[in-house]
Amino acid sequence: DQQVKQNSPSLSVQEGRISILNCDYTNSMFDYFLWYKKYPAEGPTFLISISSIKDKNEDGRFTVFLNKSAKHLSLHIVPSQPGDSAVYFCAARVHGQNFVFGPGTRLSVLP
Amino acid sequence: IAGITQAPTSQILAAGRRMTLRCTQDMRHNAMYWYRQDLGLGLRLIHYSNTAGTTGKGEVPDGYSVSRANTDDFPLTLASAVPSQTSVYFCASSGQQGGNEQFFGPGTRLTVL
Numbered sequence: 001d002q003q004v005k006q007n008s009p010s011l012s013v014q015e016g017r018i019s020i021l022n023c024d025y026t027n028s029m030f031d032y033f034l035w036y037k038k039y040p041a042e043g044p045t046f047l048i049s050i051s052s053i054k055d056k057n058e059d060g061r062f063t064v065f066l067n068k069s070a071k072h073l074s075l076h077i078v079p080s081q082p083g084d085s086a087v088y089f090c091a092a093r094v095h096g097q098n099f100v101f102g103p104g105t106r107l108s109v110l111p
Numbered sequence: 112i113a114g115i116t117q118a119p120t121s122q123i124l125a126a127g128r129r130m131t132l133r134c135t136q137d138m139r140h141n142a143m144y145w146y147r148q149d150l151g152l153g154l155r156l157i158h159y160s161n162t163a164g165t166t167g168k169g170e171v172p173d174g175y176s177v178s179r180a181n182t183d184d185f186p187l188t189l190a191s192a193v194p195s196q197t198s199v200y201f202c203a204s205s206g207q208q209g210g211n212e213q214f215f216g217p218g219t220r221l222t223v224l
Contacts, residue, residue, distance in 0.1 A: 004153075006153075009151070032211065034211075034212070036215075041217070041218070042217055042218070043115075043201055043203075043215030043216050043217050043218050044154070044201070044215045045215070046212045046213070046214075049211060049212070089153060089154060091154075098144070098156055098159060098169065099156075099213065100156075101146075101153045101154040101155070102153050103151055103152055103153035104153050
């Protein structure tokens, strides 16, 4: 059973609008969460992180929200740009253990 | 070398053959990882190493082996490849196990026929 779920395999958004990517998890011991971005034929690259002691972290156009009671986090991209088109992976870990990755969501930003 | 390199970029392999995927990092990171990426399943951890001389099993270790003779290199070996091992393989590293950020290599696309 997957501990980290990304239930939307794909998402299409118009350029300039907001993109919201969702991630749900089952392990309440997870204390740190990451989002990675992956372009075709490249390795994933780190995008943004959040600790379980926070409920929001912002970096430019990217904001991650964490709702611990719902075991849910989301990545907001505002405004979306065509260069944001990629696969986004959510990852979570228990302190001192390895990260567990979700299956990914493919974002397409349409010009 | 800058970051993590992997070789080969891609490979087509006959079932039953032995294959070693190479991974080298120049960041002096203690921890290294091997993942496979499959559609709908995301990145699944095969093996990891917390520091040179130690290795551990991840989520899907069967059919794979690793070694960590030094800090920089972390090769992944398929002793007798099977078609279900067709995948894209990513090597990654971090300062320590469970470190806050992992750096990934560009990947190796492996096809086993």
